[in-house]
Amino acid sequence: MAASASGSSMPEGVKRIFVVGANGQVAQAVARTYAARGDCVICAGRESADVTDRSAVTSAITNFQPDLVVNAAAYTAVDRAEDEAEQAFLVNRDGSANVASAARTAGAPLIHISTDYVFDGLKTSPYMETDQTNPASIYGASKLAGESAVAAATDCHVILRTSWVCSPYGNNFVKTMLRLAGQRDEISVVDDQWGAPTFAADLAVAICAVGEKLLATHSYAGLTGIYHVTCAGETTWCRFARAIMSRSAEKCGPACRVRPIATSEYPTRAKRPANSRLNCSKLAQVFGIRLPPWEKSLDICLDQLINTSQRVST
Numbered sequence: 001m002a003a004s005a006s007g008s009s010m011p012e013g014v015k016r017i018f019v020v021g022a023n024g025q026v027a028q029a030v031a032r033t034y035a036a037r038g039d040c041v042i043c044a045g046r047e048s049a050d051v052t053d054r055s056a057v058t059s060a061i062t063n064f065q066p067d068l069v070v071n072a073a074a075y076t077a078v079d080r081a082e083d084e085a086e087q088a089f090l091v092n093r094d095g096s097a098n099v100a101s102a103a104r105t106a107g108a109p110l111i112h113i114s115t116d117y118v119f120d121g122l123k124t125s126p127y128m129e130t131d132q133t134n135p136a137s138i139y140g141a142s143k144l145a146g147e148s149a150v151a152a153a154t155d156c157h158v159i160l161r162t163s164w165v166c167s168p169y170g171n172n173f174v175k176t177m178l179r180l181a182g183q184r185d186e187i188s189v190v191d192d193q194w195g196a197p198t199f200a201a202d203l204a205v206a207i208c209a210v211g212e213k214l215l216a217t218h219s220y221a222g223l224t225g226i227y228h229v230t231c232a233g234e235t236t237w238c239r240f241a242r243a244i245m246s247r248s249a250e251k252c253g254p255a256c257r258v259r260p261i262a263t264s265e266y267p268t269r270a271k272r273p274a275n276s277r278l279n280c281s282k283l284a285q286v287f288g289i290r291l292p293p294w295e296k297s298l299d300i301c302l303d304q305l306i307n308t309s310q311r312v313s314t
Helices: 025-036 054-064 085-106 138-153 173-181 200-215 237-250 281-287 294-313
Strands: 016-020 040-044 068-071 110-115 157-162 186-190 225-228 257-261
Touching: 016 025, 016 054, 025 040, 025 200, 054 085, 068 085, 068 200, 085 110, 085 138, 110 138, 110 200, 138 157, 157 200, 173 186, 173 237, 173 294, 186 237, 200 281, 200 294, 225 281, 237 257, 237 294
Parallel strands: 016 040, 016 068, 068 110, 110 157, 157 225, 186 257
Antiparallel strands: none
16 A cells, blocks of 8 residues: 655656555545555555654655645544543644644645544534534544644645544444444443444545645635534434444344443443534535445445455355
């Protein structure tokens, strides 16, 4: 997934894309999507572009001479962050500042990935970009600080807030549910936290579309800023789990019963937003981007996971 980091000339029309965060779901999906388009993409992890090392990440990005930088690197251990606040802020705030500064030095616009956790979840309707932020966890606070750091470091930025990211790779809710379904007859899942599952492949397509529009203009006026992006629709974790089980069973995959419980019955170290729904109308208005319904993308994700599992078992 990595290309040469040299600044050699490229065929006309081919873009140079530097993706930060090699092992994450979003980074992998973005790299795959750009590579499939025929662009020159490098997906860099800690070994080659440690975001906490300002000099290293600046050197890696500027040497590659990218047309666009995508920052999908993040400290995402939500519960552990409550006890590792310094590390969470080091990566999510300071690391984001380093990437944004390097993108500015390289003369490339930056697309930065953020989260619904910047909100406290107390609002009863989907959050707008203009709503007051009030993170209820260290993770959310560190990601909000990262947004501010990006905006301060470069004018040429688009910040994309998303939620409940899933994919056929990495650690995520869909894969956890399938694993538990193979081990238990019944699981308990909270039914009072609302949001929109967002699949990394869909998010990657949106990121590419944003990047394409940024690179098609000499002026970023009216394009930069914060946007919300999730798959269409909404659900609770419990209802999402039941959809996973139902569709998995239809595809001859693992399935089990799902019992709804309240958040109070499943205490976690970090507080989760009760409402993670994001209003994505601004992204549609400015960039013309609308992600598909989460149910449709779940089917695609399950097809990949179950087919892969069945091939391995045979």
